[in-house]
Amino acid sequence: MADHALIRRLFDGRLPALAMFDLDGTLIDSVPDIARALDATLAARGFAAAGSDRVRHWVGRGSRNLVREALAHAVAAAPDRIAEDLLDEALAFYLARYLDDCAGATTLMPGAAARREQPLPRRAGGRRHHPNIRERNDGEGGRGERLPGGGPPVEARR
Numbered sequence: 001m002a003d004h005a006l007i008r009r010l011f012d013g014r015l016p017a018l019a020m021f022d023l024d025g026t027l028i029d030s031v032p033d034i035a036r037a038l039d040a041t042l043a044a045r046g047f048a049a050a051g052s053d054r055v056r057h058w059v060g061r062g063s064r065n066l067v068r069e070a071l072a073h074a075v076a077a078a079p080d081r082i083a084e085d086l087l088d089e090a091l092a093f094y095l096a097r098y099l100d101d102c103a104g105a106t107t108l109m110p111g112a113a114a115r116r117e118q119p120l121p122r123r124a125g126g127r128r129h130h131p132n133i134r135e136r137n138d139g140e141g142g143r144g145e146r147l148p149g150g151g152p153p154v155e156a157r158r
Helices: 005-010 031-044 052-058 063-074 084-100 112-116
Strands: 018-020 133-136 154-157
Touching: 031 052, 031 063, 031 084, 052 063, 063 084
Parallel strands: 133 154
Antiparallel strands: 018 154
């Protein structure tokens, strides 16, 4: 059985119904795996590999846009000039390659392991919270509260 002590501590002894984490680029770096799948997609179409450095600039707007950017780069065209049927076929190929091995080269972001061990600060009222967690309470219209601390938030629903 998993130890949920940290989660219980974050939420005053109660487990949330749902917790969503922004992992990629915050806690983990999956660009090498994304680049490998994308490079395989390009190679299958006779194009040169894009490589991790270039792919790093394309991630963050969804797989469809990622593949569109890669194809546009490969044919030296504007992304909006990529034919939808080519994009659909390349996207399906990319997703299959990525699902085959989506974590082989994924690593923790620098400092991610150390952040795990940081004590939780207290906010007004003495309740502990993590600076990148915002809570959503569906009983109050589902509006999330952004807690101070910066960085991408983690959302939790009760």
